[in-house]
Structure formats: structure tokens, C-alpha cells
Amino acid sequence: MTNPLTDPRLANNRSLLAAICCAAVCGIVFGLSMPLVSLRLEMMTSSGLIVGLNGAAAAVSTLVMAPIVPRLLSLVPGRVLIVISLILAGALHALFPVFESVPAWFVLRFVMGCFMTVVFVVSETWINQIATPLRRATILGIYGTVLSGGFGIGAFLFGQLGTGGNAGFYAGGLIFLIGAIPIILLQGPAAQAPGxxxxxxxxxxxxxxxxxxxxxxxxxxxxxxxxxxxxxxxxxxxxxxxxxxxxxxxxxxxxxxxxxxxxxxxxxxxxxxxxxxxxxxxxxxxxxxxxxxxxxxxxxxxxxxxxxxxxxxxxxxxxxxxxxxxxxxxxxxxxxxxxxxxxxxxxxxxxxxxxxxxxxxxxxxxxxxxxxxxxxxxxxxxxxxx
Missing domain, CATH: 1.20.1250.20 (MFS general substrate transporter like domains)
Incomplete structure (x- = not known):
């Protein structure tokens, strides 16, 4: 009986599954944290402008970080880069209730967005490199579907945890940490580093x-x-x-x-x-x-x-x-x-x-x-x- 975690014939599938797990993790945390952070900021400031600008901080982090990721990938193996980014993003997500001030939340949202951008760029690069040409769009369709499904799961979790306490922040941090497990366990072809x-x-x-x-x-x-x-x-x-x-x-x-x-x-x-x-x-x-x-x-x-x-x-x-x-x-x-x-x-x-x-x-x-x-x-x- 073959072991799916070690069978060399399943190596590509393990890597694809690991990369797709990144979409699930990010989708769940997105669905949980977006309404959580927005509503808590609304409670803190009663300012729609502040809430909107804080949301824009995540978009700005993408613009800042995306051009840097290929250089990081040329220096650090892709799996290591993803695991480090997930762990640090998880730690930052759990820090929101610790530093409950508007300036701190802008910094946390921006830096966490930087690490999530690393996860997206590396995981999508990884999928594109190992997916077979005849099935590439279908596999990426699965990736996108998992991301959307994760968003729905995160929204459901938000509905259960609410904004009254800090459980949502700690749950998001834990989900990031759990997301590192399949990256470590599901061994197969690595993301090819750029020259x-x-x-x-x-x-x-x-x-x-x-x-x-x-x-x-x-x-x-x-x-x-x-x-x-x-x-x-x-x-x-x-x-x-x-x-x-x-x-x-x-x-x-x-x-x-x-x-x-x-x-x-x-x-x-x-x-x-x-x-x-x-x-x-x-x-x-x-x-x-x-x-x-x-x-x-x-x-x-x-x-x-x-x-x-x-x-x-x-x-x-x-x-x-x-x-x-x-x-x-x-x-x-x-x-x-x-x-x-x-x-x-x-x-x-x-x-x-x-x-x-x-x-x-x-x-x-x-x-x-x-x-x-x-x-x-x-x-x-x-x-x-x-």
C-alpha cells in the first residue's frame, strides 16, 4: 500500500495541494478579518473615512510588496518563504486587540498585507510552474474556487464569533499557523527560483x-x-x-x-x-x-x-x-x-x-x-x- 505523503508519483499533486491550501487559508482570514476590523474601527472612531482608508492600506501593501517578492524568492526557498509569511501574518493578526489604537491598526493591516502578498505571489507562481499545460486553467479554477469558498467560511466564522470580544483576532492568527502545516508536510516539487x-x-x-x-x-x-x-x-x-x-x-x-x-x-x-x-x-x-x-x-x-x-x-x-x-x-x-x-x-x-x-x-x-x-x-x- 502506497503512502500518499511519500509516493513519488504523487509529488506534483502534493505540491499543488499545498499551494491551494494557501488560498483556503488566506480566503478564510480575509472573510473573517475584513468585517471584523472594519466594524471594530467603526466602533472605535465612528468614521467611515478611517474605515475606508484602513481597507486601502491592504491594497497599498500589495502594490509595495509584489515587486519585491521575486527577489525574495531568489534568496529564500519558496516553501520557507510561505511558512515564514504565514507565521508572521498570524502573529500580527493576533496583535490587533493588543494594540487597540488607530495608528497601530494601520501599521498592522499594512504589514500583514505585505506577508499575505508574499503568500499569494509565491503560491500562484508555484502552481503555474508545476501545473500541466493542458490542465493549467482548470487547476487555477480550483485554486480560485477554494479562495472564494474560504472567504465564505471566514464570513461564517465572523458571524459566529462577532465583534464583542477578541476571539476573531486570535482565531485568524491560529488559522494562519495551521495553514503552514500542509506546506511543511506535503513535500513535492518546489517553486523554481527566478534568476x-x-x-x-x-x-x-x-x-x-x-x-x-x-x-x-x-x-x-x-x-x-x-x-x-x-x-x-x-x-x-x-x-x-x-x-x-x-x-x-x-x-x-x-x-x-x-x-x-x-x-x-x-x-x-x-x-x-x-x-x-x-x-x-x-x-x-x-x-x-x-x-x-x-x-x-x-x-x-x-x-x-x-x-x-x-x-x-x-x-x-x-x-x-x-x-x-x-x-x-x-x-x-x-x-x-x-x-x-x-x-x-x-x-x-x-x-x-x-x-x-x-x-x-x-x-x-x-x-x-x-x-x-x-x-x-x-x-x-x-x-x-x-
Whole structure:
């Protein structure tokens, strides 16, 4: 009887599972910590501006850290880098109730975001390097689905633990520590370190110019995802939906993100990934206009939010698979850093643009901005395909 922890025939699968576990851990902590930190800050300050700026600190940490990760990966083995980052992120998460002041929470949110960026860049680079080309988008679809599922589990944990005590902070820290276990135990091929030239900032920016369709997918997805999940409740409120109705459209969007990623990855693996991105972006540009058209008709909104969130999630899955197709070996680390940097940029600029549009033209300004973001990216990929 073979031992799945030592059988050399399962080595690739062990490494893939270890990397995908990173998505589960980060997703769970995201789902738990985002509402926990935001609501505790609201209680501490009664300032929506402070809450929003603290959330932006996580996006800024992505922009700062992503270009540095390839150099770190060239100096420290990938597994070691992930384990160190998970342990330190866990310690920081548990420190929030110890330093209960607004400046300290900005520092903690930023530094913890830096370590989480390391985990994302290294784990996604790892998957792209060892996934077989014919199954790459499907495997990344599984990765994305696990990340979305983890977010839902984290939100459930938040509902159970609440904001009244500090259990949520300690639970998040413990989850990070537990996440290091599969990285240590599931031994297999390691993430390939980039060479000196492949880890330079020039290589990272060069990756964006060599693969604009792939990197642009991350930028568009970062904006669309952040806008959808942060402002959809405001959109529903301004259309005079009940709290129950707002919850239903949020649940529909989350279900779409869970449902679509593996099928879209499977389709992209069996067709052409650039063609898949063309149609994904086109649908993501049209669906917000359909949401606008149905107004406050809740069943129609639920169906269309399900489609929009699900289809848009394919931008990340298929775009990341295109990175693995376009680059190889250590060069994937620089390309993945550019991908994560683009995602962080989109997540930083999307919400302010959408919020401003909602204030200027009404609630449907959200749908206009989402449609424009997807349409600009669709135009890019259709033009490059012509």
C-alpha cells in the first residue's frame, strides 16, 4: 500500500495541494478579518473615512510588496518563504486587540498585507510552474474556487464569533499557523527560483508589456471584484431594497464566484485562453447594463449578479493561466508579481471611481463604471486578437 505523503508519483499533486491550501487559508482570514476590523474601527472612531482608508492600506501593501517578492524568492526557498509569511501574518493578526489604537491598526493591516502578498505571489507562481499545460486553467479554477469558498467560511466564522470580544483576532492568527502545516508536510516539487535578471524590477515591468492581455485581466478583475463586493450593498440600499434583499444579491454574487471558475478554466483549457478572455470580458461589460435595466426587480438582480460575479472571476483564473502559458521557469515569478500588482492597482482605483459615479449620476453609476472597466479590457483583448 502506497503512502500518499511519500509516493513519488504523487509529488506534483502534493505540491499543488499545498499551494491551494494557501488560498483556503488566506480566503478564510480575509472573510473573517475584513468585517471584523472594519466594524471594530467603526466602533472605535465612528468614521467611515478611517474605515475606508484602513481597507486601502491592504491594497497599498500589495502594490509595495509584489515587486519585491521575486527577489525574495531568489534568496529564500519558496516553501520557507510561505511558512515564514504565514507565521508572521498570524502573529500580527493576533496583535490587533493588543494594540487597540488607530495608528497601530494601520501599521498592522499594512504589514500583514505585505506577508499575505508574499503568500499569494509565491503560491500562484508555484502552481503555474508545476501545473500541466493542458490542465493549467482548470487547476487555477480550483485554486480560485477554494479562495472564494474560504472567504465564505471566514464570513461564517465572523458571524459566529462577532465583534464583542477578541476571539476573531486570535482565531485568524491560529488559522494562519495551521495553514503552514500542509506546506511543511506535503513535500513535492518546489517553486523554481527566478534568476537575478528574472527577479529585477525591470523584468516585472517587462512582463506587463510582453503579456498585456494576461496582466490587464488582473487589473480589470481587481477593479470589478472590489467594486462589486464593496458597493453592491450600497447599490441595493439606494434602490430601496430591504436588508434581506441586499443579502440575497450579495449571496448570489458569492455563489457565482464559486460556481463559474472551474467551468471557465475547463473551457479555456480546451479552447484558446485569449479567446476565452475576449468573451469573458464582453459578457462582463454587458451584464452590468442588464442589471441597470432590471431596476429593483429582485429575482432578475439575483440572476444577473450571479452571472456578473461568476464571469468576472474568470478574468483572474484564465488571466493567471495565460501567465503560465506565456512565461516559464523562474520568469513566472516576475510575471506573477506584475499580475498581483495589477490586481492591487485595480482594487485601489475601482471603488473611488464607482462611488463618485454613484454620487454624481445615481445608483446606476456603479453599473456604468463596471461596464466601462470591462469594456476597456474587452477592447484590448479583441484588438490584440485581430
Amino acid at each position: 537575478k535578471d528574472e527577479a529585477s524590477p525591470r523584468a516585472i515591468w517587462g512582463a506587463a508589456s510582453l503579456a498585456p492581455a494576461a496582466i490587464g485581466a488582473a487589473l480589470a478583475f481587481g477593479a470589478l471584484e472590489t467594486v462589486l463586493f464593496s458597493l453592491a450593498p450600497v447599490y441595493g440600499d439606494r434602490l430601496a431594497l430591504t436588508d434581506g434583499g441586499i443579502s440575497l444579491i450579495a449571496m448570489a454574487a458569492a455563489a457565482g464566484a464559486l460556481t463559474f471558475q472551474i467551468p471557465l478554466g475547463w473551457i479555456a483549457d480546451r479552447t484558446d485562453r485569449r479567446d476565452a478572455l475576449k468573451w469573458i470580458a464582453t459578457i462582463a461589460a454587458v451584464t452590468p447594463l442588464a442589471i441597470w435595466a432590471v431596476g429593483d426587480f429582485l429575482p432578475g438582480m439575483m440572476m444577473l449578479f450571479f452571472i456578473q460575479a461568476g464571469v468576472a472571476s474568470g478574468l483572474y483564473t484564465v488571466g493567471l493561466a495565460l501567465v503560465g502559458e506565456r512565461f516559464s521557469g523562474g520568469a513566472i515569478a516576475a510575471a506573477n508579481a506584475a499580475f498581483i500588482f495589477a490586481y492591487g492597482t485595480g482594487s485601489l482605483i475601482g471603488p473611488p471611481a464607482s462611488g463618485t459615479a454613484m454620487d454624481v449620476v445615481g445608483p446606476h453609476g456603479l453599473m456604468i463604471v463596471m461596464s466601462v472597466i470591462a469594456a476597456i479590457y474587452a477592447a484590448l483583448v479583441w484588438k490584440r486578437a485581430s
